[in-house]
Amino acid sequence: EAGVAQSPRYKIIEKRQSVAFWCNPISGHATLYWYQQILGQGPKLLIQFQNNGVVDDSQLPKDRFSAERLKGVDSTLKIQPAKLEDSAVYLCASSLRGGRGRDEQYFGPGTRLTVT
């Protein structure tokens, strides 16, 4: 079974530039998550999709971050404009059903973003 795919793996940009990350979840998984992981900390949930709809985006900085899930499959996360504090690893995960703290999440390898 193919895992969660993410691209790019690494990205370096200057502050105030924009950047986009792509995620392809495991086939058939209804729920997709985007996390931000700052060095030395655990992953922080940014947004959760259930099929096409947003379940939770309470921790997404909406003034600069946006995300969409196309046709309930692939997803993109965008940052515009980037700030220095956005330097982190951005993880995408998917789960079969989701909306449940008991559903196993499968994580991608992440995209390491450095903002200079």
Add this chain to the structure above:
Amino acid sequence: LAKTTQPISMDSYEGQEVNITCSHNNIATNDYITWYQQFPSQGPRFIIQGYKTKVTNEVASLFIPADRKSSTLSLPRVSLSDTAVYYCLVGDGSGGGADGLTFGKGTHLIIQP
């Protein structure tokens, strides 16, 4: 959301059994306890999940006392490759929102030869 507390770090040696305890004093009736493992430069990986008593799979055991205010992840006969960060999560997904998808800082487990 139930808050979890874990030790920041632990050390052990190859071949030993390692027990990592997580406190979750305000766990709700419908909450499940889930543990993830994360290696450097990788996303977290599901290890085990339980609701009460004991759960065992091919890699770990999870012990949950009757009051469910804590849980212990047990790794039998660890090897160097078990050096990683281990996260304890508590949640049920009964409502909307983040549903127990809060990772703390985790426990950094270091296994020595």
